Amino acid sequence: xxxxxxxxxxxxxxxxxxxxxxxxxxxxxxxxxxxxxxxxxxxxxxxxxxxxxxxxxxxxxxxxxxxxxxxxxxxxxxxxxxxxxxxxxxxxxxxxxxxxxxxxxxxxxxxxxxxxxxxxxxxxxxxxxxxxxxxxxxxxxxxxxxxxxxxxxxxxxxxxxxxxxxxxxxxxxxxxxxxxxxxxxxxxxxxxxxxxxxxxxxxxxxxxxxxxxxxxxxxxxxxxxxxxxxxxxxxxxxxxxxx
Amino acid sequence: xxxxxxxxxxxxxxxxxxxxxxxxxxxxxxxxxxxxxxxxxxxxxxxxxxxxxxxxxxxxxxxxxxxxxxxxxxxxxxxxxxxxxxxxxxxxxxxxxxxxxxxxxxxxxxxxxxxxxxxxxxxxxxxxxxxxxxxxxxxxxxxx
Amino acid sequence: xxxxxxxxxxxxxxxxxxxxxxxxxxxxxxxxxxxxxxxxxxxxxxxxxxxxxxxxxxxxxxxxxxxxxxxxxxxxxx
Numbered sequence: 001x002x003x004x005x006x007x008x009x010x011x012x013x014x015x016x017x018x019x020x021x022x023x024x025x026x027x028x029x030x031x032x033x034x035x036x037x038x039x040x041x042x043x044x045x046x047x048x049x050x051x052x053x054x055x056x057x058x059x060x061x062x063x064x065x066x067x068x069x070x071x072x073x074x075x076x077x078x079x080x081x082x083x084x085x086x087x088x089x090x091x092x093x094x095x096x097x098x099x100x101x102x103x104x105x106x107x108x109x110x111x112x113x114x115x116x117x118x119x120x121x122x123x124x125x126x127x128x129x130x131x132x133x134x135x136x137x138x139x140x141x142x143x144x145x146x147x148x149x150x151x152x153x154x155x156x157x158x159x160x161x162x163x164x165x166x167x168x169x170x171x172x173x174x175x176x177x178x179x180x181x182x183x184x185x186x187x188x189x190x191x192x193x194x195x196x197x198x199x200x201x202x203x204x205x206x207x208x209x210x211x212x213x214x215x216x217x218x219x220x221x222x223x224x225x226x227x228x229x230x231x232x233x234x235x236x237x238x239x240x241x242x243x
Numbered sequence: 244x245x246x247x248x249x250x251x252x253x254x255x256x257x258x259x260x261x262x263x264x265x266x267x268x269x270x271x272x273x274x275x276x277x278x279x280x281x282x283x284x285x286x287x288x289x290x291x292x293x294x295x296x297x298x299x300x301x302x303x304x305x306x307x308x309x310x311x312x313x314x315x316x317x318x319x320x321x322x323x324x325x326x327x328x329x330x331x332x333x334x335x336x337x338x339x340x341x342x343x344x345x346x347x348x349x350x351x352x353x354x355x356x357x358x359x360x361x362x363x364x365x366x367x368x369x370x371x372x373x374x375x376x377x378x379x380x381x382x383x384x385x386x387x
Numbered sequence: 388x389x390x391x392x393x394x395x396x397x398x399x400x401x402x403x404x405x406x407x408x409x410x411x412x413x414x415x416x417x418x419x420x421x422x423x424x425x426x427x428x429x430x431x432x433x434x435x436x437x438x439x440x441x442x443x444x445x446x447x448x449x450x451x452x453x454x455x456x457x458x459x460x461x462x463x464x465x
Contacts, residue, residue, distance in 0.1 A: 041424075045370035049337060053416045054368060059427045083251045102430055110423040117416045119361045120335025126278040164258060168265050179269075180276045181299060183345055188366040198369035219435055226442040229449050236452035336416075 011228050014088060018221045025218035032211035039204035047201070056114040058204050061189075062212040064107035067135060068170055070100025070216065074142070075167040078160035088224075090156050093163065094146060095223040099216060101139035108132060119183055127176035128184035131169060138166035279345050282324040289350065298326060298355050299345040299363070307340060319344060319355070330357040337362035 040058035047054035077093030080086050111129070112122045123129065142159045149155035177186045189195045195202060269276070279299030280290070290296050303325055306318035313332060318325040328346050338344060343363030348356045369377075411417060 045372075047368050048371040048374035049342075049364060050368075051416070053336075053420060055420050056423045057368070059423055063427065079254060082254055099434070102434060106427055106430055109426055113419045113423045113426075117419050118335065118337050118364060120333075120338075121359075121361050124278070124361065127276050164254065165261055167258075168262055172265075172269070181278055181281075183278060183361055183363055185364050186366045188368060191366075196367045198373055200370055201368050215431060215435075219438055222435070222438045222442055226438065226445055229442065229445040233445060233448050233452060236449070236456065240452075 011088060011231075015225065015228060018225060022218065022221045022225075025214050025221060028214035029211060029218050032207060032214055036204060036207035036211045039207055043200075044204045045198075045200055050118055053114065053117055054201065056110055057201075058208045060107060060110040060114055061205060062209040063103050063110060064132070065209055066212050066216060067100055067104040067107050067132070068173060069213075070096050070103060071135060071139070071163075071167065071170055074100060074163050075170075078163035081156065082160050082164070090160070091224055091227045092220070093160065094156070095220055095227060097139055097142050097146075099219055099223075101136060101143065103212075104132065104136040104139060108136065115183075121183075124183045126182035126184055127180040128173065128182045131173045131176050134169055135166075135173060138162070138169060142166070281321040282319055282326045283321055285326060285350070286324050292350055295347065295349050297345055297347050298328065298357075299343070300325075302338070302340050302342055302344050304340050319346065326355050327353075328355045328357050330360050332358075332360070334360055335362040337364050 036058070040055055044055070044058075046052045074093045074096045077089040077096070080089040081093065108129075111132075115124070116122050142162050145159040145162055146155050149158065174187075176182060177184055188197050189202070189205070197205065279297035282298065282300055285296075285298060298319055300319040300321045303318040303320045306316075306325075308316040310316065314329070315331070315334065316327065316329050319328050320326075328348075330346065330348075338360060343365065345361040345363055346355060346357035347359040347361070350356075411421075
């Protein structure tokens with residue numbers, strides 16, 4: 001396992017693997033978004049209570065899932081960076097952060113656009129919404145810390161610690177709707193007695209969730225490649241200075 | 244190899260301690276995290292009459308009375324106790340009988356004077372036809 | 388020529404035009420629904436474009452260095 005992981009952590013190895021995955025991630029992103037949008041805008045029915053407004057769910061919920069997923073990836077990368085010092089883990093974590101921050105922003109913004117017509121308010125300080133806002137700040141804090149130090153290694157280390165500490169917020173977000181009374185509704189999909197969403201609405205939800213995931217993989221691979229190239233450029237510059 | 248394990252333990256112990264600390268803080272803050280009080284809680288330990296708070300529950304069936312000038316009266320219930328709410332203004336889309344509601348305001352003479360009404364919706368999503376069918380079959384469990 | 392001009396509405400009868408406007412109005416909450424989809428679209432597209440641009444720039448930079456680098460090597464050999 002460790003040997004395999006170390007091999008994968010080799011940047012050149014990574015580039016080779018990524019050059020195979022990247023075009024597929026791109027194709028899947030377009031295909032899944034195509035089918036997913038058809039389902040979420042045309043084929044799926046309106047809700048018995050919310051009418052057509054339920055369609056916001058198909059972008060809101062996948063955004064929120066991705067916000068949590070990206071943070072989990074970031075925390076795992078930070079942990080393996082701190083413990084095993086994998087440089088690639090550091091890069092993946094660093095490049096996941098802005099993507100996760102964007103998804104968190106989208107979850108908050110689309111949630112607001114959903115809350116106004118349904119709840120009657122853009123924002124309420126309940127446990128779910130507040131913990132989600134904290135998640136956005138954690139992402140921004142991670143990004144800021146990364147840049148705050150002149151020494152890149154120290155920056156990465158400080159950011160990794162923040163990412164790990166902040167991971168506590170992830171289960172809090174998930175269970176906030178069960179632990180405290182909130183305006184936000186409880187979980188509909190991942191709960192003990194099965195989803196309480198009709199299958200005609202689960203299909204577009206899962207398709208969009210997969211589309212978001214494919215998009216994340218595509219974007220991440222492009223950004224990691226970009227970082228590896230930047231690393232090479234820096235080495236060239238250092239060589240030039242040394243000359 | 245040894246240093247690697249030292250770091251691993253350091254990170255693991257740090258995380259456990261932080262988890263404990265957060266749990267304790269959240270437990271202590273519990274009262275502030277709570278968004279609303281249920282009618283029973285309000286009756287048992289009434290908040291000071293001048294203090295604003297949020298009242299949450301389900302709009303009792305058949306209790307909505309719409310008056311003049313967009314004034315509306317209804318009862319908020321939690322199954323055991325209910326409180327009369329008076330509100331003047333625009334109601335959210337999802338405000339209806341047997342649907343969750345959160346009202347912001349204060350108690351005046353055992354009546355809750357609300358100045359903001361928020362609708363809460365449940366975790367059930369389904370097309371109208373399916374909801375009809377379930378209701379017809381008499382297996383309806385959720386709110387109406 | 389003017390008689391040959393075609394509008395989308397010509398190919399659609401009244402009923403389907405109604406369907407389209409009904410679809411666009413989304414049961415009265417069109418603004419909220421369409422703006423959330425538009426927002427997601429804008430953010431996702433912008434992000435991928437910016438990332439590709441950054442990659443392009445860095446690849447060009449690297450190519451520049453590698454060109455100079457290989458040139459130096461040739462000079463050394465001579």
